[in-house]
Amino acid sequence: MSDLLERLRGRGWRMTAQRRVVAEVLDGDHVHLTADEVHARAVAKLPEISRATVYNTLGEMVSLGEVIEVATDKRAKRYDPNAHRPHQHLVCARCGAIRDVHPSGNPLTDLPDSERFGFTISDVEVTYRGVCPSCAAA
Amino acid sequence: MSDLLERLRGRGWRMTAQRRVVAEVLDGDHVHLTADEVHARAVAKLPEISRATVYNTLGEMVSLGEVIEVATDKRAKRYDPNAHRPHQHLVCARCGAIRDVHPSGNPLTDLPDSERFGFTISDVEVTYRGVCPSCAAA
DNA sequence: ATCCTACAATGGACATTGTCTAAGTCAAGG
DNA sequence: CCTTGACTTAGACAATGTCCATTGTAGGAT
Structure with missing residues (x-):
């Protein structure tokens, strides 16, 4: 496709x-x-x-x-290229492997008005970092 | 200081x-x-x-x-240098201004086990993007 | 089908950001 | 105040990204 x-x-x-x-x-x-x-x-x-x-x-x-x-x-x-569905990323700190992930809830709503400093927020990028199973095993 | x-x-x-x-x-x-x-x-x-x-x-x-x-x-x-207190960042897409922000809730807990793919997650980096008041006014 | 023309591709120079190395310098303990 | 190993230096090199003048071409017009 x-x-x-x-x-x-x-x-x-x-x-x-x-x-x-x-x-x-x-x-x-x-x-x-x-x-x-x-x-x-x-x-x-x-x-x-x-x-x-x-x-x-x-x-x-x-x-x-x-x-x-x-x-x-x-x-x-x-x-x-996965632009049509909102998602975030999970990255292995050792080998750099990247997975698409879908956190529960919308990170945008986690930012209270008092913490927005008058900005018009349009987007949020979340990167989780950790160690993948392969690297942990090695 | x-x-x-x-x-x-x-x-x-x-x-x-x-x-x-x-x-x-x-x-x-x-x-x-x-x-x-x-x-x-x-x-x-x-x-x-x-x-x-x-x-x-x-x-x-x-x-x-x-x-x-x-x-x-x-x-x-x-x-x-603000390493002692967890925080995230809010960035102006036009002028690049950066503010420290503190979302409610812990983004780490927003990622269900089913979305962790066996990774041991140690850290999360969140970047909000938008337009700051000065740039919006201009 | 062919021609035009605006838009796209090329390649090589240049810019920015970061890393490495060999040699010189210095902080701090004895 | 000497010694030593860690620190600093300058500049080459590497990786990533941008720009520009020239050449090529997709797709509409004829």
Whole structure:
């Protein structure tokens, strides 16, 4: 299923081989790749694609709201195509494995008005950190 | 107010002019500087301090648990000396202003066992994003 | 079917952030 | 006040991201 591709096409996006490949790489619900990982996989399908194009395309997908930029990794941004359902992330502090998780309750409502300092809050990003079973066993 | 400095000294840290300056720059409860900002301010007090020393010193403070590394900014890591009281961050999407906030409830308990995938969770980082009053007015 | 044109892709330079190393310097105990 | 091991330094290097001038092309117009 190329949901992402379909949604992008539906928005009147000009479709090119490069954009198609990037969308294909990102397809799926539990993918959290860095820009360079996306580039590496894209090159496997379309050898002449340039790094700049991958960065541009990812940036555009984020602007369109079809892909989420996550900061679970303090080094590089990661791109998550699971934009249609709110979720948070659970990260292994040792190996970096990432899982999508769904906390009970809405974190947004946990912030009382007195703690909002007049901000108009639109979004919340939650990252749980711990050690995954594989790393704990090792 | 030089709590941070005192705590570090109490841990048997070898005290040097450079470490003192970095601690002074970080002093306070609502400071969220990037490594380069810390370096810039440190240079103002001690012109010959090197970038590597600032990075090393910040890293050591984080290891000692006296300073927290936060990923509110997707570009550079920020360093938060307010390590003694749990808190989260509220970030303006336009100007980047950062406030410490204290959500009601403990975000850790919001994650049901069924959503933990066997991970041993030790920490949670929450970043609220929105627009601050100044930026909303402009 | 072909042509136009605005938008997209390219690649390489540049910018930012962070890490490493070899050599020099210094805090603090003896 | 000497010694020593930890600390600092400068600068090279690495990783990630951005920019720009040039070239290519998707898709509507003819």
